[in-house]
Amino acid sequence: MVSKRKPSMGRQKIEIKRIEKEDARQVTFSKRRAGLFKKASELCILCGAETAIIVFSPAGKSFSFGHQSVETVVDRFLSGSPQNYVRPTPLNDSHRGASVRDLNKQYTEVLNQLEAEKKRGVELEKMRKASRNQLWWESPINELGLRELEQLRASMEELKKNVAVTPRFSEL
Amino acid sequence: MVSKRKPSMGRQKIEIKRIEKEDARQVTFSKRRAGLFKKASELCILCGAETAIIVFSPAGKSFSFGHQSVETVVDRFLSGSPQNYVRPTPLNDSHRGASVRDLNKQYTEVLNQLEAEKKRGVELEKMRKASRNQLWWESPINELGLRELEQLRASMEELKKNVAVTPRFSEL
């Protein structure tokens, strides 16, 4: 039958420069962010790498991805409560029971805060200077825990396949 | 002229699962990591987003990408390098195969930057001192973490049931 064909322009080539149209930019952001996370996921699975990604949309919202922090998500899901892992005063309150999966969360949060602080305009040299002294902890985190997490992550992947929907990664 | 053309197999479809061949995995890691960073770069440019990516190869080496954020800002400030910055092994890691520890190291650096940022006074000292005594992340992960993981694992079954009716099971 000769029905009216859909005249799709198909994918057009675009120049890699800021998309001016507010609308299109937002759409592209969402799509490409998803694509980026997917790529990261594949990289992790294929090569056994560990990846953490933090993305700040121009609007200020932040999105993060971490292949080994899926556990955090699961944890959150199971508890079903919007527990507040974020402390107003970092490094100060008791946070017993913290584990590797919290580390990622913490990391994200700190990065987030850093970003916020930075936007305020700062003295970068001090940053560099401050980053000089570290390793004052040498946490006793062992590979065993990581290994377990890896297995769990694998389970999650399998789970995703079994579910028809396309899951998000870690959205903040 | 009709010369013998190269019989390339072209790109083959591959399943997203760990690549067992050590060699191939390494090659894929390099290629895809580059691709991932490129994608991130485009996302930043096209949408004016800010992105930070940290990747740990299974070998323990770390790679990072940053656009308008984190250490990139520092480096750009200090060396006047281009905005997109990719470098292998950011920190002097003389320790190998310790992914989690690497993450911690990265975390520490960022944390330090943050501290330097919001410091401005004695707050830093206070925070650091407190953390030294508390070390929330240094909790008995060896045991507690694993125990929690066991719990998580046990909850997997339930998760499967719930996820069947929840389209967004991984949202934070």
Place this chain on the structure above:
DNA sequence: GCGACTATCTATAAGCA
């Protein structure tokens, strides 16, 4: 291990539901 080269596979820009 790093590039180069293809043949393919995959991600997506547009447009519309």
Place this chain on the structure above:
DNA sequence: TTGCTTATAGATAGTCG
């Protein structure tokens, strides 16, 4: 925003040098 669809741009697996 979230999802389809189509046509095409872009990424890359398998091979060589």
